Amino acid sequence: MEIKRSSYINTIFPYFDTPVIKVLTGMRRVGKSTLILQLIRLLQDKGTDSDAILYINKELLEWDFITSYMELYKFVKGFFLDKHYAKRYVFIDEIQEISGWEKAIASLFSESFADITITGSNAHLLASDLATLLSGRYIEFKVYPLTFKEFCAFHQRSDNTVKEQFSLFLRYGGLPGIHAFELSDSAVFTYLHGIYSTIVLKDVIQRNDIKDPALLDHVIKYVFDNCGNITSVKRISDYLKAQKLTASVDKVLNYIHYLEKAFLVYETQRYDIKGLRFLELYSKYYAGDIGLRHGLLGYKDRDINGLLENIVYLELLQRGYSVHIGKFDTMEVDFIAEKQNEKHYFQVCYLLPNEEVINREFRPLERIQDSYPKYILSLDEFQAIERNGIKTINLIDFLLAV
Structure with a gap:
C-alpha cells in the first residue's frame, strides 16, 4: 500500500x-x-x-x-x-x-x-x-527520509508497540524503500548497502571525478562512526594519516563537501551562545539517514546517544528549522533550532538515570538567560522533570507530536 x-x-x-x-x-x-x-x-x-x-x-x-x-x-x-x-x-x-x-x-x-x-x-x-x-x-x-511518524504509517503492524516500532526505526532508518522488505538485518542492510554504493558512485565519485575512492571510503566511515561527536577536518586528516593514508586537510575538506552535496552527510556548526558568534574550528556531522550508516558499519548499541541526536537533528530539519549546536563557556547544548521568530534549545540523551546525569543535562540550559523554550529529550517513559522552566519530554512523544 x-x-x-x-x-x-x-x-x-x-x-x-x-x-x-x-x-x-x-x-x-x-x-x-x-x-x-x-x-x-x-x-x-x-x-x-x-x-x-x-x-x-x-x-x-x-x-x-x-x-x-x-x-x-x-x-x-x-x-x-x-x-x-x-x-x-x-x-x-x-x-x-x-x-x-x-x-x-x-x-x-x-x-x-x-x-x-x-x-x-x-x-x-x-x-x-x-x-x-x-x-x-x-x-x-x-525532501528528507521518513520521520518516525511517517515510518509508523509506512510500517503498519498492529502487533507492534510504539517502542518496538521505534527500535526498528532506530535500526533501519527512514528510507521508504525498506518497507518493501521484511524488516530484518539480512534483507534491509543488504538493500541499504546497495543504495549507499549507488549514492557514493554516482553522486560523489563520478560527479566529482574522485581518483582515490578508497580514501573517500575511510572518510565516510570515520564521519558515520562519529555521528554526534564534535570533530574537525584536521582531526579526521590526522586520524587517516595515523592509518598510513595520505589525507591532507584540503582533500578531506573537499570529500566532506562532496558528501554534503549528495545529502549523505550534514555538517552542523557550533554557535557560541555567550559570545553570539559561530565557531569555525569544530563541528558535528550527522548521517543523511541512520539506516545507511548501519548498512555500512552495522548497528552498535553503544552509539545510542549519537543515533538519537541524529534522529532529532533530521526531525528538526524536516520541521523547517535551521539547526546549530550550542556552546556556553565549556558546556555544550546539543541543538539550537530556529525558524522565523521561533527558537528552541534541546538536549538529547538516552536516559536520565540519576541526579548526576540530570544535572549534567540541565546545567547548560540553565546558564542560558533568555526566555526561549528549553527541552531535554530522552527515552525515559515515566519521569517528567521541570526545573527552572526547562522540561523533559519523552523523545518518542516528541517525534510523534506533529
Whole structure:
C-alpha cells in the first residue's frame, strides 16, 4: 500500500499554476519520484488530462536519449506540439543527469510554456547557474527520509508497540524503500548497502571525478562512526594519516563537501551562545539517514546517544528549522533550532538515570538567560522533570507530536 507523505503534498501542491519552478532536492531514494507521481495523480484527480502532463525520469533507461539541454528542450516542445492545452505540466526527475539542463528550464519558463517541477539528488542543483537565470522564480522543497511518524504509517503492524516500532526505526532508518522488505538485518542492510554504493558512485565519485575512492571510503566511515561527536577536518586528516593514508586537510575538506552535496552527510556548526558568534574550528556531522550508516558499519548499541541526536537533528530539519549546536563557556547544548521568530534549545540523551546525569543535562540550559523554550529529550517513559522552566519530554512523544 502506498502511503502519501501529506506534509510534502500539502506544501508543494498550492504552488502549481503559479509562476515558480518547483524544485525537489534530497538524497537518492528518499521518495522524490514517488512524490512526483502522487502530485501527478492529484492533478489528474482534479481534472487535468493525462496528455497534458509530461514526466521524464532520468533514472530509467527509456530516457537515456536526453543527455543535453537542447535535446531536453526539443523533446518537451515536440511532445506538446499537437496538444493544445491551456495548461501543460512538465516533471523531470534527477535533472542533474542532463548536461546544461538549466538553460532548457530557463527558456521553457521564460516562454511560460509549462508548469515545471524538477528533482535532483545534489545540493549543487541550485547553485550559480539556475540562481542567476531564475532568481526569485523557483522554490526549493527539501525532501528528507521518513520521520518516525511517517515510518509508523509506512510500517503498519498492529502487533507492534510504539517502542518496538521505534527500535526498528532506530535500526533501519527512514528510507521508504525498506518497507518493501521484511524488516530484518539480512534483507534491509543488504538493500541499504546497495543504495549507499549507488549514492557514493554516482553522486560523489563520478560527479566529482574522485581518483582515490578508497580514501573517500575511510572518510565516510570515520564521519558515520562519529555521528554526534564534535570533530574537525584536521582531526579526521590526522586520524587517516595515523592509518598510513595520505589525507591532507584540503582533500578531506573537499570529500566532506562532496558528501554534503549528495545529502549523505550534514555538517552542523557550533554557535557560541555567550559570545553570539559561530565557531569555525569544530563541528558535528550527522548521517543523511541512520539506516545507511548501519548498512555500512552495522548497528552498535553503544552509539545510542549519537543515533538519537541524529534522529532529532533530521526531525528538526524536516520541521523547517535551521539547526546549530550550542556552546556556553565549556558546556555544550546539543541543538539550537530556529525558524522565523521561533527558537528552541534541546538536549538529547538516552536516559536520565540519576541526579548526576540530570544535572549534567540541565546545567547548560540553565546558564542560558533568555526566555526561549528549553527541552531535554530522552527515552525515559515515566519521569517528567521541570526545573527552572526547562522540561523533559519523552523523545518518542516528541517525534510523534506533529
